[in-house]
Amino acid sequence: MKRKIVRVILICILMIAMLCGLTACKRNEEPVIEAPAETVAELPVETPEEPVETPEEPPQEETVHPLISERYPWAIMINNHSAARPQSGLSSASLIYEILVEGRLTRLLVITEDAQALVGPIRSARPAFCDFALEWQAFYAHVGNYEYVLNHPYGDEIKDMDQFYHGYNAYYRETHRVAPHNMYANLDDLYEAARSEGYEIDLPEEGLGHFNQYDAYHDYGNAPSAKVISFSYDNYTGLDYRWNEEKQIYEKYINAEAVVEEFTEEVIEIGNIILLRRPHSKMPNGVHEKVEYVGEGEAIYCTGGKMYTVTWEKEDNNTPTKYLIDGEELILNPGLTFINVIPESLEVIFDE
Numbered sequence: 001m002k003r004k005i006v007r008v009i010l011i012c013i014l015m016i017a018m019l020c021g022l023t024a025c026k027r028n029e030e031p032v033i034e035a036p037a038e039t040v041a042e043l044p045v046e047t048p049e050e051p052v053e054t055p056e057e058p059p060q061e062e063t064v065h066p067l068i069s070e071r072y073p074w075a076i077m078i079n080n081h082s083a084a085r086p087q088s089g090l091s092s093a094s095l096i097y098e099i100l101v102e103g104r105l106t107r108l109l110v111i112t113e114d115a116q117a118l119v120g121p122i123r124s125a126r127p128a129f130c131d132f133a134l135e136w137q138a139f140y141a142h143v144g145n146y147e148y149v150l151n152h153p154y155g156d157e158i159k160d161m162d163q164f165y166h167g168y169n170a171y172y173r174e175t176h177r178v179a180p181h182n183m184y185a186n187l188d189d190l191y192e193a194a195r196s197e198g199y200e201i202d203l204p205e206e207g208l209g210h211f212n213q214y215d216a217y218h219d220y221g222n223a224p225s226a227k228v229i230s231f232s233y234d235n236y237t238g239l240d241y242r243w244n245e246e247k248q249i250y251e252k253y254i255n256a257e258a259v260v261e262e263f264t265e266e267v268i269e270i271g272n273i274i275l276l277r278r279p280h281s282k283m284p285n286g287v288h289e290k291v292e293y294v295g296e297g298e299a300i301y302c303t304g305g306k307m308y309t310v311t312w313e314k315e316d317n318n319t320p321t322k323y324l325i326d327g328e329e330l331i332l333n334p335g336l337t338f339i340n341v342i343p344e345s346l347e348v349i350f351d352e
Helices: 002-028 127-135 146-151 187-196
Strands: 064-066 074-078 095-100 106-112 139-142 159-162 171-173 183-186 212-214 228-231 239-244 249-254 269-277 280-282 289-291 295-303 306-314 322-325 336-342 349-351
Touching: 074 127, 095 127, 095 289, 106 127, 127 139, 127 146, 127 289, 139 187, 146 159, 159 187, 183 187, 295 322
Parallel strands: 074 139, 095 336, 139 159, 269 336
Antiparallel strands: 064 212, 074 106, 095 106, 171 183, 228 239, 228 349, 239 249, 249 269, 269 295, 280 289, 295 306, 306 322
């Protein structure tokens, strides 16, 4: 009996000891303190930034304008004899033709609508220039040889302003040169003379439809270099077009002397050069040159220091010469344009 009581007491003591150990263990654990819900701060959630794409700027649209835009232009015969250089009015021209006349000499045909221009020295008409006066619907300014205008197939359509018959008051002789290298005219006086002859001065809304020009330089693509273009009409007068890298224009030289504007002595700046090869022959007088312009073929177009092969076509003596590059209309780059009409056998040298 006593043994049973002792056993029960031992079991009770052991159970009490175990309960005390568990309580002690709980007391030794670090208490967990939970913050009230309203005191828990929300941490900011960082989201990765998406790369910002810079939109590509759309290519700027190239704009063009007519080479002659306001008035019917003047086609003015300019003396190119050494005694007549430097000439006046080249820098205000839109386009200039250079063509053989006689004795292997050339003359210039200045196409301009600049009413402020002073042009000269002005010389007589030649048959090889009438087609270009026609295709520009221009007033043809010259001093003499009106018979060549009359004999042209479309002579009655040329707006002839021969100094001897039309608007003679607009022409005058300068005193710093001797005749025949001293005939000049102010373009505003020439326009007034044309009005007095009953001609319309302002262009119609549709314009001439002849030669457009970019407002900024247009690169026609890869092409052979043409930094220097050299040839001679008479085998002793050297003519060079030289690319000025700094100015990004061509300059013209005759016997290594730069072509300048007469009264300002500023070098003539040229943006475009066209070399047009055509058959040459003599007029019935055996002196003056006759040039065949009607037809189609290839020409050389130089701009930006490079040379391009272009095609051309002219349907009749009174229709414009159309130039094409890669099958599209040739639009000229900014600046003055020179068109040199050269015989088929004339050698041209292109240097880098």
